[in-house]
Amino acid sequence: DIQMTQSPSTLSASLGDRVTITCRASQNINSWLAWYQQKPGKAPKLLIYKASSLQEGVPSRFSGSGSGTEFTLTITSLQPDDFATYYCQHYNSYPWTFGQGTKVEI
Amino acid sequence: VELLESGGGLVQPGGSLRLSCAASEFTFSSYAMNWVRQTPGKGLEWVSFISGSGYSAYYADSVKGRFTFSRDNSKNTLYLQMNSLKGEDTAVYYCARWRDGSGFDYWGQGTLVTVSS
Secondary structure (H helix, E strand, O other): OOOEEEEOOEEEOOOOOOEEEEEEEOOOOOOOEEEEEEOOOOOOEEEEEOOOEEOOOOOOOEEEEEEOOEEEEEEOOOOHHHOOEEEEEEOOOOOOEEOOOEEEEO | OEEEEEOOEEEOOOOOEEEEEEEEOOOHHHOEEEEEEEOOOOOEEEEEEEOOOOOOEEEOOOOOOOEEEEEEOOOOEEEEEEOOOOHHHOEEEEEEEEOOOOOEEEEOOOEEEEEOO
């Protein structure tokens, strides 16, 4: 199985900060990677697919990059609504797996 | 797009439960669907995939042989039959729509399954 490792696990940031979350795959997943945002008690929300494509309706301050085994999610100018937990997920081959999550807190 | 799960609850180890997910406001048979679960306070785990036709299904190793994913396209409904349940199956179960090659684009609100004696 392909393992997805996110770093950091927790990230403390302030409003207006630029934030970068890293996701590493244990083997090549090409660009078959998605990023999700989850808030407490809610279902995850798709932000980015195919590593760098922005889901419709997601603010442009979110961006994704990378291919192969290393990927990043960047949030420019952190907003109050962005404090949440973020997960990466590969879909290169079954079983699909998620990273363990990165909590972005104040 | 709306996805509404039901069927969760408390079940004893070794028991069975069937989850349902009612879909609406999209062409149901055109989309593959999935179940994803989340252990309380922990991360996400993909459980199973089913193609739009229902002919193909894939499972996580942790549930293979115990869970069966099916769909009724005439009723716009998904089913997850869970047998031989274990404590580690305790989680919130979400159904999620798969947009081909582009991630889980819509999720239900989740249904809680608790396996405990």
